[in-house]
Amino acid sequence: MTAPFRFPRFFVTSPSPCPYLPGRQERKVFTELRGPHAGELNDALGRIGFRRSQSVAYRPSCSGCSACVSVRVVATDFKPNGTQRKQLRRNADLEVTACRAWATDEQFQLLRRYLESRHPGGGMAEMDDGDYADMVEHSPVNSFVVEYREPSVNGERGKLIGACLTDQQADGLSMIYSFFDADNEERPGLGNLIIMDHILRARAAGLAYVYLGYWVKGSERMAYKVRYRPIEVLGPKGWTLLTDEDATYRPPAQKYTMLADEL
Secondary structure (H helix, E strand, C coil): CCCCCCCCCCCCCCCCEECCCCCEEECCCEEECCCCHHHHHHHHCCCCCCCCCEEEEECCCCCCCCCEEEEECCCHHHHHHHHHHHHHHHCCCCCCEEEEECCCCHHHHHHHHHHHHHHHCCCCCCCCCHHEEEHHHCCCCCCEEEEEEEECECCCCCCEEEEEEEECCCCCCEEEEEEEECCCCCCCHHHHHHHHHHHHHHHHCCCCEEEEEECCCHHHHHHHHHHHCEEEEEEECEEEEEHHHHHHCCCCCCCCCCHHHHH
Protein backbone atom coordinates (compact mmCIF):
# COMPACT_ATOMS: atom_id res chain seq x y z
CA MET A 1 0.00 0.00 0.00
CA THR A 2 1.45 3.38 -1.01
CA ALA A 3 1.44 6.47 1.19
CA PRO A 4 -1.11 9.18 0.24
CA PHE A 5 1.70 11.64 -0.41
CA ARG A 6 5.47 11.69 -0.32
CA PHE A 7 7.07 13.04 2.85
CA PRO A 8 7.89 16.69 2.11
CA ARG A 9 11.36 18.18 1.99
CA PHE A 10 11.95 21.01 4.45
CA PHE A 11 14.28 23.98 4.11
CA VAL A 12 15.46 26.75 6.46
CA THR A 13 15.78 30.44 5.61
CA SER A 14 18.80 32.57 6.40
CA PRO A 15 18.56 34.69 9.59
CA SER A 16 16.91 38.10 9.23
CA PRO A 17 15.80 40.82 11.70
CA CYS A 18 12.82 39.76 13.83
CA PRO A 19 9.76 41.95 13.10
CA TYR A 20 8.39 41.53 16.64
CA LEU A 21 11.30 41.51 19.10
CA PRO A 22 13.99 44.17 18.61
CA GLY A 23 17.56 42.94 18.47
CA ARG A 24 16.67 39.35 17.61
CA GLN A 25 17.01 37.31 14.45
CA GLU A 26 14.34 35.11 12.90
CA ARG A 27 14.54 32.01 10.74
CA LYS A 28 11.77 29.94 9.20
CA VAL A 29 11.50 26.30 8.25
CA PHE A 30 9.34 25.78 5.17
CA THR A 31 8.16 23.32 2.56
CA GLU A 32 6.29 23.54 -0.71
CA LEU A 33 2.61 22.68 -1.01
CA ARG A 34 1.92 21.10 -4.37
CA GLY A 35 0.27 18.16 -6.03
CA PRO A 36 -3.12 16.52 -5.50
CA HIS A 37 -2.58 16.12 -1.75
CA ALA A 38 -1.52 19.70 -0.98
CA GLY A 39 -4.69 20.24 1.06
CA GLU A 40 -4.11 17.21 3.28
CA LEU A 41 -0.49 18.22 3.82
CA ASN A 42 -1.51 21.77 4.70
CA ASP A 43 -4.07 20.44 7.20
CA ALA A 44 -1.47 18.19 8.86
CA LEU A 45 1.13 20.96 9.04
CA GLY A 46 -1.44 23.46 10.31
CA ARG A 47 -2.11 21.23 13.30
CA ILE A 48 1.57 21.45 14.28
CA GLY A 49 1.88 25.22 13.92
CA PHE A 50 2.63 25.87 10.27
CA ARG A 51 1.12 28.75 8.30
CA ARG A 52 0.53 29.06 4.57
CA SER A 53 1.83 31.77 2.22
CA GLN A 54 0.90 31.10 -1.42
CA SER A 55 2.27 27.61 -2.14
CA VAL A 56 4.58 27.48 0.90
CA ALA A 57 3.91 26.25 4.46
CA TYR A 58 6.25 27.71 7.09
CA ARG A 59 6.81 28.12 10.79
CA PRO A 60 9.42 29.92 12.95
CA SER A 61 12.64 28.04 13.66
CA CYS A 62 14.69 30.59 15.57
CA SER A 63 17.85 29.66 17.40
CA GLY A 64 17.45 30.13 21.15
CA CYS A 65 13.97 31.68 20.92
CA SER A 66 10.46 30.24 21.06
CA ALA A 67 8.51 33.46 21.58
CA CYS A 68 6.21 32.93 18.58
CA VAL A 69 3.38 30.64 19.68
CA SER A 70 0.64 29.25 17.44
CA VAL A 71 -2.87 30.09 18.68
CA ARG A 72 -6.36 28.93 17.68
CA VAL A 73 -9.78 29.94 19.00
CA VAL A 74 -12.09 27.11 20.06
CA ALA A 75 -15.00 28.24 17.89
CA THR A 76 -17.47 25.70 19.24
CA ASP A 77 -17.13 27.13 22.78
CA PHE A 78 -16.61 30.82 21.99
CA LYS A 79 -18.62 33.25 24.10
CA PRO A 80 -18.27 36.94 23.16
CA ASN A 81 -17.80 39.33 26.05
CA GLY A 82 -19.82 42.51 26.47
CA THR A 83 -17.60 44.63 24.24
CA GLN A 84 -17.57 41.97 21.54
CA ARG A 85 -21.36 41.60 21.62
CA LYS A 86 -21.72 45.36 21.24
CA GLN A 87 -19.37 45.27 18.26
CA LEU A 88 -21.40 42.52 16.60
CA ARG A 89 -24.64 44.47 17.09
CA ARG A 90 -23.12 47.71 15.80
CA ASN A 91 -22.02 46.02 12.58
CA ALA A 92 -24.98 43.69 12.05
CA ASP A 93 -25.97 45.67 8.94
CA LEU A 94 -22.75 44.88 7.05
CA GLU A 95 -23.08 42.70 3.97
CA VAL A 96 -20.65 39.77 4.31
CA THR A 97 -19.87 37.53 1.35
CA ALA A 98 -17.50 34.58 0.90
CA CYS A 99 -16.02 35.00 -2.60
CA ARG A 100 -13.70 32.84 -4.65
CA ALA A 101 -10.00 33.54 -4.19
CA TRP A 102 -9.70 36.07 -6.97
CA ALA A 103 -7.98 39.43 -6.53
CA THR A 104 -9.85 42.63 -7.42
CA ASP A 105 -8.64 46.21 -7.73
CA GLU A 106 -11.13 47.24 -5.03
CA GLN A 107 -9.52 44.79 -2.60
CA PHE A 108 -6.02 45.91 -3.56
CA GLN A 109 -6.82 49.61 -3.03
CA LEU A 110 -8.25 48.80 0.41
CA LEU A 111 -5.10 46.82 1.22
CA ARG A 112 -2.90 49.77 0.18
CA ARG A 113 -4.79 52.14 2.48
CA TYR A 114 -4.62 49.61 5.32
CA LEU A 115 -0.86 49.15 4.97
CA GLU A 116 -0.26 52.91 4.81
CA SER A 117 -2.30 53.38 8.00
CA ARG A 118 -1.22 50.39 10.09
CA HIS A 119 2.11 49.15 8.67
CA PRO A 120 3.94 51.99 6.92
CA GLY A 121 7.39 50.87 5.88
CA GLY A 122 6.56 47.23 6.68
CA GLY A 123 7.50 44.19 4.65
CA MET A 124 4.34 44.41 2.50
CA ALA A 125 4.50 48.17 1.89
CA GLU A 126 5.96 47.78 -1.60
CA MET A 127 3.38 45.27 -2.83
CA ASP A 128 1.91 46.03 -6.24
CA ASP A 129 -1.30 44.66 -7.73
CA GLY A 130 0.57 41.68 -9.21
CA ASP A 131 2.01 40.77 -5.80
CA TYR A 132 -1.47 40.96 -4.30
CA ALA A 133 -2.90 38.75 -7.03
CA ASP A 134 -0.16 36.19 -6.34
CA MET A 135 -0.99 36.24 -2.61
CA VAL A 136 -4.70 35.62 -3.21
CA GLU A 137 -4.82 33.43 -6.29
CA HIS A 138 -1.76 31.20 -5.94
CA SER A 139 -3.30 28.83 -3.43
CA PRO A 140 -3.02 25.06 -3.79
CA VAL A 141 -5.66 24.53 -1.08
CA ASN A 142 -9.33 25.43 -0.50
CA SER A 143 -9.18 29.22 -0.12
CA PHE A 144 -11.66 32.07 -0.38
CA VAL A 145 -11.91 35.78 0.34
CA VAL A 146 -14.51 37.07 2.80
CA GLU A 147 -15.63 40.61 1.92
CA TYR A 148 -17.26 43.06 4.34
CA ARG A 149 -19.29 45.87 2.76
CA GLU A 150 -21.42 48.79 3.81
CA PRO A 151 -25.14 48.17 3.15
CA SER A 152 -26.30 48.44 -0.46
CA VAL A 153 -28.24 51.58 -1.38
CA ASN A 154 -30.85 51.61 -4.18
CA GLY A 155 -29.47 48.37 -5.55
CA GLU A 156 -25.89 49.68 -5.69
CA ARG A 157 -23.35 47.54 -3.88
CA GLY A 158 -21.91 49.08 -0.74
CA LYS A 159 -18.33 50.19 -0.17
CA LEU A 160 -15.77 47.50 0.64
CA ILE A 161 -14.42 48.15 4.15
CA GLY A 162 -12.86 44.81 5.07
CA ALA A 163 -11.57 41.56 3.58
CA CYS A 164 -9.83 38.39 4.68
CA LEU A 165 -8.02 35.70 2.71
CA THR A 166 -9.05 32.47 4.43
CA ASP A 167 -8.23 28.77 4.10
CA GLN A 168 -10.74 26.08 5.00
CA GLN A 169 -8.94 23.23 6.70
CA ALA A 170 -10.34 19.90 7.88
CA ASP A 171 -10.80 21.13 11.46
CA GLY A 172 -11.24 24.87 11.08
CA LEU A 173 -10.67 28.15 9.29
CA SER A 174 -7.20 29.62 8.98
CA MET A 175 -7.12 33.40 8.65
CA ILE A 176 -4.22 33.95 6.27
CA TYR A 177 -4.39 37.75 6.03
CA SER A 178 -7.06 40.31 6.88
CA PHE A 179 -7.19 44.02 6.10
CA PHE A 180 -9.76 46.74 6.56
CA ASP A 181 -10.55 50.45 6.61
CA ALA A 182 -8.45 51.27 9.66
CA ASP A 183 -9.45 54.96 9.63
CA ASN A 184 -13.21 54.37 9.60
CA GLU A 185 -14.35 56.39 12.62
CA GLU A 186 -17.96 55.22 12.31
CA ARG A 187 -16.96 51.55 12.59
CA PRO A 188 -13.98 51.19 14.93
CA GLY A 189 -12.59 47.74 15.59
CA LEU A 190 -13.22 46.23 12.16
CA GLY A 191 -10.28 43.87 12.63
CA ASN A 192 -11.89 42.42 15.75
CA LEU A 193 -15.20 42.10 13.91
CA ILE A 194 -13.56 40.10 11.11
CA ILE A 195 -12.13 37.64 13.63
CA MET A 196 -15.47 37.22 15.40
CA ASP A 197 -17.25 36.72 12.09
CA HIS A 198 -14.80 33.93 11.25
CA ILE A 199 -15.39 32.31 14.65
CA LEU A 200 -19.15 32.35 14.12
CA ARG A 201 -18.70 31.24 10.51
CA ALA A 202 -16.58 28.26 11.61
CA ARG A 203 -19.08 27.28 14.28
CA ALA A 204 -21.98 27.43 11.81
CA ALA A 205 -20.03 25.14 9.47
CA GLY A 206 -19.33 22.62 12.24
CA LEU A 207 -15.61 23.46 12.32
CA ALA A 208 -13.90 23.40 15.69
CA TYR A 209 -11.22 26.09 15.37
CA VAL A 210 -10.14 29.41 13.92
CA TYR A 211 -6.38 29.58 13.45
CA LEU A 212 -4.99 33.07 14.10
CA GLY A 213 -1.33 32.47 13.36
CA TYR A 214 1.38 33.38 15.87
CA TRP A 215 1.13 35.22 19.18
CA VAL A 216 4.11 36.77 20.96
CA LYS A 217 3.57 37.32 24.67
CA GLY A 218 4.41 40.91 25.55
CA SER A 219 4.09 42.16 21.97
CA GLU A 220 1.53 44.98 21.84
CA ARG A 221 0.93 44.25 18.15
CA MET A 222 -0.10 40.69 19.02
CA ALA A 223 -2.18 41.33 22.14
CA TYR A 224 -5.51 41.31 20.27
CA LYS A 225 -5.15 37.62 19.39
CA VAL A 226 -5.81 36.39 22.92
CA ARG A 227 -9.02 38.39 23.49
CA TYR A 228 -11.14 35.60 22.05
CA ARG A 229 -11.80 32.86 24.59
CA PRO A 230 -11.41 30.00 24.88
CA ILE A 231 -8.16 30.00 22.95
CA GLU A 232 -5.49 27.31 22.71
CA VAL A 233 -1.73 27.64 22.38
CA LEU A 234 0.62 25.09 20.87
CA GLY A 235 3.44 24.00 23.17
CA PRO A 236 5.67 21.01 23.88
CA LYS A 237 2.64 19.07 25.18
CA GLY A 238 0.45 19.90 22.20
CA TRP A 239 -2.53 22.27 22.15
CA THR A 240 -3.59 23.51 25.61
CA LEU A 241 -6.01 26.19 26.80
CA LEU A 242 -4.46 29.58 27.48
CA THR A 243 -5.27 30.88 30.96
CA ASP A 244 -5.60 34.51 32.04
CA GLU A 245 -2.40 34.09 34.04
CA ASP A 246 -0.47 32.81 31.04
CA ALA A 247 -1.79 35.60 28.82
CA THR A 248 -0.72 38.37 31.19
CA TYR A 249 2.66 39.88 30.38
CA ARG A 250 4.84 40.92 33.28
CA PRO A 251 8.15 42.55 32.34
CA PRO A 252 11.24 41.01 33.97
CA ALA A 253 12.04 42.45 37.39
CA GLN A 254 14.83 45.01 37.23
CA LYS A 255 17.64 44.68 39.72
CA TYR A 256 18.27 47.80 41.75
CA THR A 257 21.91 48.72 42.23
CA MET A 258 22.61 51.02 45.19
CA LEU A 259 24.77 53.97 44.29
CA ALA A 260 27.75 54.91 46.40
CA ASP A 261 26.23 58.23 47.54
CA GLU A 262 23.16 56.37 48.84
CA LEU A 263 25.20 54.36 51.32
